[in-house]
Amino acid sequence: MSARGTRRLAVLATVVLLAGAAVGTQAATATTAPGAGRPTTVPNCAGLAQLRIPASVMSLPTTGGRVESTSVITSVLSGRTVTYCRVDAAISPVDPAAPDIRMRVALPHGWGRGAMMFGGGGYNGTVPDLTANVPFGPADRPVPLARGYATFASDSGHQGSPTAPPSLDGSFGANDEALHNFAAGDALKKTRDASLFLIRHAYGTSPARVYFAGGSTGGREALVVAQRWPRAFDGVISAYPAWNNLSEILYLGYLAQVLSRPGAFPGPEKQGLLYGSVIDACDGVDGVRDGVVSNLRGCRFDPRVLRCPGGADTGVSCLSDRQLAAVTAMSSPFRWPYRIASGETGYPGFPFLSGADMRTPFLGFGTTPPANPMPVTSGYGMQYWDQWVKYFLTRNSAQNSLDVDPRRPGRWLGRISHLSTVQDRNTVDLRPFARAGGKLILLHGAADELVSHRSTNDYYERVRDELGPASTRAFLRYYLVPGANHANFGTPAFAAGWDSLSALERWVDRGQPPANPVVADLRQDRTRPLCDYPAWPRYRDGDPHSAASFVCTR
Template structure:
């Protein structure tokens, strides 16, 4: 039988501003708000070391969420570090009137550094269903223990990495549990009771954080939505560094026109393999595009209608697995690369190749992954802000190998033994777009296969579902071929709270108003007959 993850805090520790123990007050669906302002959060209510916390503000607020006005108490708080040189964790909680007795934590993105929008929907959420706060969830999140610098591009400030506690808060996920525990305390203060269920939802770094909470604290969350998760963060960083070096070579960078050429050529060759030409490659594994078909005469760069030999080598490296010839502590040995149809889609150039070749200093118009590598080299690896990111070769790191290995233990969250999470009744939904430009769906498939090999098909099917969405990119950025929208939260609720596992889910393309069956990996949707804009015209195919 599933039991609540949130244990009661001793009444002696939990006092309202009036001085009365929580245990003597009746539970309410309306939060106490003003008395929370200035409240101290005891270090004793958090399971990881902190110096306690402090509520910096608490105010009654209204916001329009999913088209309706929602009243809630917005609470901002700081969780103080043990190391006085480390930054505080800044967190925020939305405590709605008419609370449904549930809570959901949102994950971040990139290097984090800002608090996610508590009025937002879950990753790949539906356009026609209310966001969690509109459903009267308590929503909460943090900046993961550091603050984004004003001059850095959004989510691309890695300067906090010079501090060990800040690094662990972000990379190992320590800030997640500290924020969870502090929020539990504040919910008890506000409503005089605990939640019945607690969920987590995140994508990219947030998807990685979703897997961290299932791996490290299996009793803390009842259900988890992990979308396009960067779970093997160190492994991907090494791959991004390798690609950065290749793209920085003279003549190797394919400009915007050539990226468009590559994308449209892949679509032209592979779009109809699923039975219908609709701009979506439903079975990327069956798409065997050879970029050499775009070779310029004699391999020289003769314009936008072809690729030079150097550019063919670069795009081939993007789609090829990188193996490193040394051991690292996490046990990861490589990163699988990306499908050709992902990083070359110029509808979201920032997430793919970018529009400028990598260099030192790194251009702000280079790809997101190249800028991520730049920050990692400067602040995580060398801790030298002036270090040239192109001077570190992921295949032969020389004096940096030991540091890389130690960082892998923090950044690669690759524990596949989720037995404790499953045994407590936890449920996990994994989602990824097959045209993701920033985190490879091949990597998520690798993690899923590892879990299945460790736990066996029967145990895995009892708590985990994994879906790959054809045509969907990273976080529905720009104008993807398929802008995924699915009510994963309601599906997760039914699974956790009623024992009803997902059955024949349908995903909507919110940009083109069409639907597809959401096929459980490794199946994919093949067109059979009928209206190509309706899911019923497709069948999930091995």
């Protein structure tokens, strides 16, 4: 080699070394918190005690926050002994009359530089369990905290009633800041920013990846963060999302009125009759009788086959005309004859499989009809409507929710329209999230009795129509799980369990999207393929308990 070539290589090597040093310095500067010390995988728990969280670290208005307590906990999670620092903190509101956002962070020893935020459920009101799994998570893989993730969550900006289910306490809705923290998702970003501040102080560096996972309200929150803050999370798992929250509430209010009519409510025995009849009629249309209806489009069931002679209520072996009308209303789309600001026009209703299973009546019909005052034995959705009317809509705790007609709201129409802009998180242009490298896994059970899978179908189809099939597939996968209900509550026909977190990690880190995923039934020894919507698993031959015996079919 000539002298000139040697000198050229030497100069090139020097440039490369200097560039590498510059990149390394920039990365260290960007990820190390001031005064936090050298990067470590063991959290400085004592150093977080009484730490102030500056308002400046949060992108939305607050008056700052504070760490209220820290403790080191050792417990067995997923068969592993895990030691972590638990940090309880509060974020103070701008409005002195608004409640704090109560939040918690779990910082494991042996941190792997990942962070996971959990979403809530119902009206929230409590901090989710940071040692839990992702929605529809697997039984044979460690929970995120046991995998070395720092986990965090909040109560979304209000504290639920200690004497009733916190997720059914909507009284915070009387305060505008608390309402926006919950319904618009403001608390999500505030909690995320404050938690990452604490993580940087605990470990001396920022997470390499930050994920979000939630179901129901948490599923809506997962879509909110992808819509509103596309760079805040690298990946999102959204299960059975109540994304069009106000639209479903209007539908639930309509059902509450229908089911409250004299003689209209089908009791638990009749709910079981309906569910069993649907299974008998539709179970085999997917190729095998296994208690799971996979071919939903092929399911043809007319509830009138259960009509009592003459249409009167003659016992638990049939449905009266009034009960048939109620069941039909629950399974049919609901449209309102007025405009609301979010642009939504209706809610698609539930299939007959939803809410008709007497094993899980609380989430669906309930065991007693809606009334005033609303009984705790009525369906979850009926109680949700009741709280919304009292505290979100009328802000009158004495209001009879059955007196508000979602079809003819009268003087409440303006307020309904305003609330729709807060609660219906229906922006489907997810291009900014996709451009930032974000990945979204969307899951729903086909027998969900609280949030209709038809609504999630609609959301996915809107995204696909807006972005195009190829662009959508580059960052989003949607799986509809036959037989799965809401959050595996009670005894579903198929209790879904899938390692969506590992699938998300491979997609974000390596660019490998989920390939031929398999979902397990957590209560039975059987598996099924997870099919890209709108495909469904059709039985071919072989062992009906094995996913290999099924093929995804459109």
